[in-house]
Amino acid sequence: MTDEQTETDGKQAQTDGGGTGIVPPDDETPTWSERKQRTEGLSRLTYEYFERARREDQDLRQESSYVERDVLAFPVWPHEMIRNLSLTSFFVGMIIFLSATLPPHLGAPADPNSTPAVILPDWYLYWSFGLLKLGPLNPELAILGGEKLMSDRAYGVVANIVVVGIVAIVPFLNKGSARRPVEQPFWAAVGMMGFAFAWTISIYSAKNLAPIAPHLLFDLTFLVPPIVGTITYAVLKAMREGYMFDLNRRYYRLRPPK
Incomplete structure (x- = not known):
């Protein structure tokens, strides 16, 4: 050449x-x-x-x-x-x-003289609105003669504070160096439980529109999240020794702690 x-x-x-x-x-x-x-x-x-x-x-x-x-x-x-x-x-x-x-449908203008049959907040606040409807969980104390310690409305406000507090404190409880859910199946399962609960409590907030009996919908609201968390934990635990875990270890090798 x-x-x-x-x-x-x-x-x-x-x-x-x-x-x-x-x-x-x-x-x-x-x-x-x-x-x-x-x-x-x-x-x-x-x-x-x-x-x-x-x-x-x-x-x-x-x-x-x-x-x-x-x-x-x-x-x-x-x-x-x-x-x-x-x-x-x-x-x-x-x-x-x-x-x-698919242009959005514009309904009739709001009428301030009529109250709608179903009142709902914006969709991203459904979970908070659902927590305000947890009156069935408000205990009736015998020491107070069967009366409730607080009203259902106040109980819902406390539930919002508790849920937001749990979401805020989780990052401080888990300070690991995991990069993918397969490295820490437990915390990934906790996250999926919270995600599932946000969906179920949002659906429960619109129970007047849901085609399910209210008592059954209330039970599913608290039964579905643990099931989702258990399935997530089992799947990620099974993947730890498989391809995804080896790929993760090879792709993100961390410096050993000093």
Whole structure:
């Protein structure tokens, strides 16, 4: 092979931009001004940055004996910006598409002189509204002659304070270095229980609209979360010795504690 052929092949490899799916190595990567002159557009440019980031990450992991998440990173520009712009463009496009094809229905204007049959807050406050309906759990104390210690409304407010307090204190109870749920199945199960309870108590808040008997819906509100937590714990416990746990140990090796 002559020197001219070698130089020609090198130039072709350096300017390779279509069809091969191969991104040039770091020392052969075109400059930003050269990229702007290309006609492939944002899709090709995005692919090249993703591919280069993947290769750099792979090289770093092969060269190092351990990996720290706060050490391995990529520049904000262009790697992170290209990725974030791609994801943002996708979701914005989906929102525009849904708003164009499925426009929201605008009902009749509110009438201040009539009270609706069912009053509900915004959807993200259903869980709090459901806690205000926990009157059946408010105990009737015999020492007070069968009277309740507090009203059902006050009991619901206390329930909100307790639930929010539990959510706030959990991060202080679990200070582990886990990166994935499979590393700590117990706390992952606790999180899934809380997630399931948020759904069940939200459904219970709209019990007037649910096609289930109120007493059955009340029982399911407190039975479903432990079942979800148990299933989550069992599944993650079974995965600890399998592929996902080995993959996690290999992908995020932490520095041993001093």
